[in-house]
Each structure stands twice: as structure tokens, then as C-alpha cells.
Amino acid sequence: MKSATRTAGHCGRFFGAVLPCGLMLIAGAASPAHAAGCAFEPQGEGRVAEILDARTFRLADGREVRLAGIEPVVTEKARRASALSAILAGRDVTLRGEDDTPDRYGRQPAFVFLASSETLVQGELLAQGEALFSGAVTNKDCAAVLTAAEAEARQAKRGTWADPSAIKNAESPGDILAGIGRFMVVEGRVLSVRQAGATTYLNFGRNWTRGFAATISRRMVPAFEAAVTGVKSLENRRIRVRGFVEARGGPRIELLRVGQIELLGGN
Numbered sequence: 652m653k654s655a656t657r658t659a660g661h662c663g664r665f666f667g668a669v670l671p672c673g674l675m676l677i678a679g680a681a682s683p684a685h686a687a688g689c690a691f692e693p694q695g696e697g698r699v700a701e702i703l704d705a706r707t708f709r710l711a712d713g714r715e716v717r718l719a720g721i722e723p724v725v726t727e728k729a730r731r732a733s734a735l736s737a738i739l740a741g742r743d744v745t746l747r748g749e750d751d752t753p754d755r756y757g758r759q760p761a762f763v764f765l766a767s768s769e770t771l772v773q774g775e776l777l778a779q780g781e782a783l784f785s786g787a788v789t790n791k792d793c794a795a796v797l798t799a800a801e802a803e804a805r806q807a808k809r810g811t812w813a814d815p816s817a818i819k820n821a822e823s824p825g826d827i828l829a830g831i832g833r834f835m836v837v838e839g840r841v842l843s844v845r846q847a848g849a850t851t852y853l854n855f856g857r858n859w860t861r862g863f864a865a866t867i868s869r870r871m872v873p874a875f876e877a878a879v880t881g882v883k884s885l886e887n888r889r890i891r892v893r894g895f896v897e898a899r900g901g902p903r904i905e906l907l908r909v910g911q912i913e914l915l916g917g918n
Contacts, residue, residue, distance in 0.1 A: 828902045834896075892906065
């Protein structure tokens, strides 16, 4: 598979899920949609009765299920929900996951497989460019499958990736600030890494108060130190970060998981 080969070839660039090269090759051995890497413990099954939004649906028995590991594309909401409907409407599904504890809205998070084909719904949406990898998946095999599916869509400019503005430029903080509260993907060069109190700042702009920055809390620093040769080594590196945008002076994305950051080529 051509896209799998490209993804494996970029193996050294990814540390978002702390993925050794072998795992990237395993993930690429099959279609991202057929994701054995996300085959966690069964959490039940059922028939889809209603699509509620771009990543949530209701089963015939009344359970509401939220697709884990992805974030919806926020524009063209009707079309994005339609993308999920095209895959799931009226289908029998199997739910899998590491934890089936409902969220505060009573929705069960799960990795969802079509019962007839064992196709991973998250993988399908990512490969179509109809969703974004959340970066929150800690299982290395599953994270490798999801990042590969997103990379395939990005390289083919499918779905949201057909829009050049899908990835925000870290040097244009105004464009990022326009998306306060939204999940965004941002690329740029880290100009400095500095600590202030209990927070480490990856600064992408020379004006620290107005430019874009990614932040790492003190409790999360050890995880990032384990993923790279010191957070300080990110200075002058081009990276891609993803997460929810906040405004604290300039735009900020808090890095809560190592999977939210990715090294880019051309450093």
C-alpha cells in the first residue's frame, strides 16, 4: 500500500505517540480502517439507531456512544455528520476500549468496528479527512494506526486537508486566535523554550506575550523528556502541534499528551 510505505518511511519523524519504527510498519501493513492495533477489550455491541453529531451516535438500546481518539472537523457540521451517517447508519457495530466509563454527558467512549467487516470507524473518518487525530490515545499500536490514517488523507488532500488553512501557521497568531475554543493543528518553528513558574513554553513567536506558544505543565514534563532528548532540544525545530486553542495574551495550546506533538522534516 503506497500510503503505508510513505508513513513507514517517515517513522523517525513521529514521536507524537512515542512510536518505535516497528510499530509504524505494523500499522502500515494493512489499511488504517482495518485496525487490529485498536482492538481493545469488547465493551458491547448493538445496532446504530441515530447519528447525533459528527462523532456521536445512539444505539437501538438507548446507549449513546462517542468515538474515541478523534476530534471532529468543526466546519460544515451537517456534511461531517453525514460522513459518519454514511458509514454507520443502521449498521451493527462492536464497541472496544480500555475504559467504558461514560463521560459527564453519559456517552460511552469507544473504538467502534463495523460488525460485518471489522472496519474501524475512526480509521475510515480519518482516512477520508473527515476527522482529526486527537493525540490523546496512549496505546502505541492504536495511535500508530490513527496517525497513519490521518497522514494518508493529508497527503492526498482529502476532506478538510483540501483546504490550505486546515493547518495553521504558527507565525500568524491572529488566524489561530480566531479559533478560540476549537481544536486546531498548528505548524511552525520553535524559536525558544522557556520555563516560567510551573509551565514550560514552546514559543513560536519573538513576542512571547502575543505570539503563539504551546505549553507543558510541570507534571507533564517528564513524559515529554522521555519522548525526546530533552524538551530544550525542540528549539529551532519545526514541529506540528494539535489541541484546543486558548487565549492567554497570545494564542496557546496546552500539551496534555505526548501525542499532541510531532517533529517535521526540514529541520
